[in-house]
Amino acid sequence: MPTTHAPATDPDQLVPAAEQSAVRTLLRLWPYVRPVRARWAGAAAVAVVASCLSLVFPIVLKWIVDGPVTDHDPGGVWLGAGMLLALGVTEALLFGLRRWLVARPLASVEAAMRGDLYRHLQRLPVAFHDRWASGQLLSRGTTDLMVVRMFLAFPLTFLIVNGVTIVAGFVLLIAQDWGLGLVLLAPALPLMVLCYRFESKYASAARRAQDQVGDLTTVVEESVLGIRIIKGFGRHRSQARAFRDLSRMLRGTELTKARLLAGILGVITLLPEMALGAALVLGSVQVADGKLSAGTLVAFLSTALALRWPIDSIGFLLAMSQEAATATRRFFEVMDEPEESEGGSAAGAPATEDGADGLRFEGVRFRYPDAPDASEPVLERIDLHVRSGETMALVGATGCGKTTLTALVPRLHELTDGRITLDGRDIGSMEREELRTLVSVAFEEPTLFSASVAENVLMGAVEADAAQLDRALGVAQAGFVQALPDAAGTQVGEQGLSLSGGQRQRLALARAVVGSPRFLVLDDPLSALDVHTEALVEAALREVLAASTALVVAHRPSTVLLADRVALLSGGRITAVGTHQELLRANAEYRHLMSGADLEREDDGPHGPEGKGTR
Numbered sequence: 001m002p003t004t005h006a007p008a009t010d011p012d013q014l015v016p017a018a019e020q021s022a023v024r025t026l027l028r029l030w031p032y033v034r035p036v037r038a039r040w041a042g043a044a045a046v047a048v049v050a051s052c053l054s055l056v057f058p059i060v061l062k063w064i065v066d067g068p069v070t071d072h073d074p075g076g077v078w079l080g081a082g083m084l085l086a087l088g089v090t091e092a093l094l095f096g097l098r099r100w101l102v103a104r105p106l107a108s109v110e111a112a113m114r115g116d117l118y119r120h121l122q123r124l125p126v127a128f129h130d131r132w133a134s135g136q137l138l139s140r141g142t143t144d145l146m147v148v149r150m151f152l153a154f155p156l157t158f159l160i161v162n163g164v165t166i167v168a169g170f171v172l173l174i175a176q177d178w179g180l181g182l183v184l185l186a187p188a189l190p191l192m193v194l195c196y197r198f199e200s201k202y203a204s205a206a207r208r209a210q211d212q213v214g215d216l217t218t219v220v221e222e223s224v225l226g227i228r229i230i231k232g233f234g235r236h237r238s239q240a241r242a243f244r245d246l247s248r249m250l251r252g253t254e255l256t257k258a259r260l261l262a263g264i265l266g267v268i269t270l271l272p273e274m275a276l277g278a279a280l281v282l283g284s285v286q287v288a289d290g291k292l293s294a295g296t297l298v299a300f301l302s303t304a305l306a307l308r309w310p311i312d313s314i315g316f317l318l319a320m321s322q323e324a325a326t327a328t329r330r331f332f333e334v335m336d337e338p339e340e341s342e343g344g345s346a347a348g349a350p351a352t353e354d355g356a357d358g359l360r361f362e363g364v365r366f367r368y369p370d371a372p373d374a375s376e377p378v379l380e381r382i383d384l385h386v387r388s389g390e391t392m393a394l395v396g397a398t399g400c401g402k403t404t405l406t407a408l409v410p411r412l413h414e415l416t417d418g419r420i421t422l423d424g425r426d427i428g429s430m431e432r433e434e435l436r437t438l439v440s441v442a443f444e445e446p447t448l449f450s451a452s453v454a455e456n457v458l459m460g461a462v463e464a465d466a467a468q469l470d471r472a473l474g475v476a477q478a479g480f481v482q483a484l485p486d487a488a489g490t491q492v493g494e495q496g497l498s499l500s501g502g503q504r505q506r507l508a509l510a511r512a513v514v515g516s517p518r519f520l521v522l523d524d525p526l527s528a529l530d531v532h533t534e535a536l537v538e539a540a541l542r543e544v545l546a547a548s549t550a551l552v553v554a555h556r557p558s559t560v561l562l563a564d565r566v567a568l569l570s571g572g573r574i575t576a577v578g579t580h581q582e583l584l585r586a587n588a589e590y591r592h593l594m595s596g597a598d599l600e601r602e603d604d605g606p607h608g609p610e611g612k613g614t615r
């Protein structure tokens with residue numbers, strides 16, 4: 001199982017996250033917001049107007065109290081009430097317009113970010129995917145992007161709207177009575193200090209929670225995909241325990257967030273309320289002394305009350321902004337990972353029959369990027385030449401690096417040192433697309449996608465026609481496809497789990513051969529087949545192999561017999577190359593590896609390695 005990249009419990013992860021500026025991080029969203037900036041700004045302007053309308057209510061109230069009410073004029077009171085109603089309706093309509101303006105553009109921002117993330121994930125090297133847990137990637141592509149969209153729709157707008165409303169409100173308050181206005185302003189400074197401290201603490205908790213959601217997603221994903229193993233080994237309790245532990249941890253972090261939020265909301269509500277109480281007492285005294293009109297006091301208090309929501313909301317708007325900053329940071333952590341290099345422009349001549357010299361490994365050295373520094377490279381110094389048109393079997397003890405070596409040919413990993421050439425051209429200098437049309441691969445673990453049989457096979461050669469598809473299915477002895485409900489159009493279900501292991505392996509083999517590739521790399525392609533099917537596949541595969549240059553990882557003599565020559569991989573090097581018979585005679589390690597297997601087939605007449613001859 002790949003390790004989680006950003007373990008939620010790793011405190012080292014939290015320090016830089018907390019130290020990075022949330023504003024700087026959020027500014028990185030600009031390229032995505034740019035296309036919708038006009039609509040977003042329009043919506044924000046509408047919201048500012050709507051919010052500032054709430055400050056007109058107190059002015060109308062002051063007019064009603066000091067005018068029609070004082071003058072006992074019912075007509076004037078009705079007029080004032082009508083004005084208040086009109087203001088209320090206008091405010092509601094403007095807020096509705098704001099929502100309508102931003103809903104569609106912001107959904108497109110989220111979709112664009114998700115599209116970019118997906119594209120980028122496809123282009124990241126296999127080494128990246130080895131390192132990162134899939135749940136972490138899933139949560140970044142789903143929950144985190146939703147948090148970002150909500151931030152653009154709500155907190156970002158309302159931090160601006162409420163900021164403008166608060167400033168405008170205080171200007172009005174001070175204009176109405178500067179002494180009382182200053183009393184209300186008194187809590188501003190302590191509130192700012194508290195909000196600043198809250199933000200840094202909340203940033204750490206938000207980061208931890210979002211990483212824990214990623215960990216939880218990984219456990220759920222693994223439990224669903226590994227349901228057969230879990231049930232087969234009766235591990236549902238331990239899985240449930242692992243899930244419960246992570247859930248509990250997440251719950252703890254969410255409670256920490258809630259506590260922090262409750263604290264700041266309490267302070268943000270309490271301090272202004274106390275200031276308002278003080279202003280009310282002072283104002284009443286002034287009205288009693290005749291220094292202030294009752295209408296002005298009503299207007300003053302109404303303005304102060306109209307500012308309650310903009311002030312109270314600052315706490316959770318800041319909290320949501322912090323969560324959005326964390327989500328943005330997590331998004332860009334993936335986006336900042338370098339994509340696999342494309343390879344230089346074609347150096348050397350294009351592959352031709354004339355200049356063909358097959359597949360060459362020259363001084364190839366490879367160490368996994370995430371391997372411990374002190375560890376030996378998996379492949380130390382590989383020199384191997386698979387001649388053009390030849391089939392070379394690769395044999396070695398389990399874990400010696402056979403799969404690793406085959407993965408280097410389609411450049412799933414970058415070489416640490418040395419070079420690999422295809423018909424004389426360095427694969428490092430080829431465009432990946434070209435390389436992957438030249439080289440076809442089938443891995444030991446056959447991977448299928450939730451698509452039809454045909455779509456899965458044709459992934460090997462998009463432009464292949466129905467005849468090529470039938471031929472490939474024939475080579476792989478995948479006759480079972482005809483018995484499926486919709487033949488090659490049948491959906492194989494998630495990861496092809498509706499098929500047997502052997503069926504999946506045959507479809508993966510068909511995918512490798514469908515495009516009649518020039519170079520074939522097969523990692524133990526027949527391991528899941530019964531001996532009869534294996535013999536049939538081998539017979540058909542020989543024809544395909546005769547037209548390709550192939551490297552075939554083999555554990556069994558039956559697979560070795562497909563090859564013209566055999567290379568023995570041991571201790572990170574190719575220690576022997578020869579025919580099956582030669583190695584059996586001369587190499588004790590090879591003899592040992594092949595012992596216990598069905599050695600009778602080595603003398604299998606014309607199909608034996610000797611039958612094909614060495615080139």
Ligand SMILES: Nc1ncnc2c1ncn2[C@@H]1O[C@H](COP(=O)(O)OP(=O)(O)OP(=O)(O)O)[C@@H](O)[C@H]1O
Nearest residue numbers: 130368370371378397398399400401402403404405
């Ligand atoms: N992504 C990885 N990161 C670090 N080490 C790895 C990674 N993948 C494989 N290894 C290590 O590289 C070594 C070679 O693995 P590899 O899968 O190539 O062996 P193999 O010869 O194909 O084995 P088998 O015959 O069992 O399939 C092993 O020690 C393995 O632990």
